[in-house]
Amino acid sequence: MTNGKLFVVPTPIGNLKDITIRALEVLNSVDIIAAEDTRQTLKLTNHYNIKKTLISYHQHNEQGKSDNLIEMLKEGKNIALVSDAGTPGISDPGSVIISKCIEENLDFEVLPGATAAITALVYSGMDTTKFLFIGFLPRDNKDKKAVIEEVKDRKETLIFYEAPHRLINTLEFLKENIGIRRISICRELTKLHEEIIRFTIEDAIEHYKINNPRGEYVLIVEGKSEKDIEREKASKWEGLTIEQHILKYIDEGLSKKEAIKKTAKDRKLSKSEVYKYSLDI
Numbered sequence: 001m002t003n004g005k006l007f008v009v010p011t012p013i014g015n016l017k018d019i020t021i022r023a024l025e026v027l028n029s030v031d032i033i034a035a036e037d038t039r040q041t042l043k044l045t046n047h048y049n050i051k052k053t054l055i056s057y058h059q060h061n062e063q064g065k066s067d068n069l070i071e072m073l074k075e076g077k078n079i080a081l082v083s084d085a086g087t088p089g090i091s092d093p094g095s096v097i098i099s100k101c102i103e104e105n106l107d108f109e110v111l112p113g114a115t116a117a118i119t120a121l122v123y124s125g126m127d128t129t130k131f132l133f134i135g136f137l138p139r140d141n142k143d144k145k146a147v148i149e150e151v152k153d154r155k156e157t158l159i160f161y162e163a164p165h166r167l168i169n170t171l172e173f174l175k176e177n178i179g180i181r182r183i184s185i186c187r188e189l190t191k192l193h194e195e196i197i198r199f200t201i202e203d204a205i206e207h208y209k210i211n212n213p214r215g216e217y218v219l220i221v222e223g224k225s226e227k228d229i230e231r232e233k234a235s236k237w238e239g240l241t242i243e244q245h246i247l248k249y250i251d252e253g254l255s256k257k258e259a260i261k262k263t264a265k266d267r268k269l270s271k272s273e274v275y276k277y278s279l280d281i
């Protein structure tokens with residue numbers, strides 16, 4: 001028996017028209033649709049008059065459900081995987097079944113389509129050449145702090161997902177941990193109440209204290225500016241003599257030669273000039 005094929009199918013993030021012709025063809029042609037929440041997917045399939053068996057494939061049992069789907073694929077069934085909205089695998093279940101297909105050498109296709117992160121990023125007007133998708137920050141404070149520590153000094157534009165009841169809390173956390181930066185807040189994308197507001201993080205907090213957050217949100221935060229990076233670097237050695245500056249690097253574990261090189265670079269001096277200050281070290 002030939003194996004079936006898995007199709008990873010993005011679905012709209014609000015506006016039901018945001019689905020590709022190919023996605024509809026695939027949903028119409030498969031034997032089974034594996035859905036994160038079958039009731040949610042039913043709204044879409046009913047809208048397009050697609051009559052298929054829906055089975056649930058959700059985050060809480062992604063491992064076990066993936067094994068079931070693998071069995072079905074081996075039985076020759078063609079399966080479409082969808083999430084509640086947008087692209088499966090992006091802050092949604094999907095990656096487990098895909099890695100199992102790769103392991104088991106089973107055929108799969110990923111269709112391109114809607115994802116809230118990319119629509120919001122483009123809406124923000126910020127730098128799109130390099131960006132970092134973070135998705136939902138962890139709930140646990142320690143984990144949340146670890147994530148922000150990892151990304152707070154990056155130059156790339158940052159993308160976060162957030163639920164309305166945690167929006168203010170998250171904005172306050174961002175203000176505390178990455179300071180005042182530009183932020184673009186995209187709400188209810190593609191829906192009736194779509195709204196894009198561009199603020200500083202500080203102003204956003206004030207705004208949402210007055211206007212209760214409602215709906216789904218993507219936060220696009222500008223990356224750390226080159227100016228701030230340079231300023232912070234300089235603040236680490238400002239006030240030190242050249243000799244102390246070299247010693248600081250040596251204390252951090254660099255060789256004398258490397259310390260001279262870095263000191264010269266920081267101070268925009270020649271290595272030979274800095275070398276003179278290292279003779280007594």
Ligand code: SAM
Nearest residue numbers: 013086087090091115116161162188189216217
């Ligand atoms: N797989 C989805 C995708 O490709 O974007 C993301 C699913 S994740 C569970 C749900 C989060 O995505 C929401 O909490 C919100 O942050 C964001 N999101 C989804 N649809 C949105 C929309 N229409 N407007 C704004 N944000 C949205």
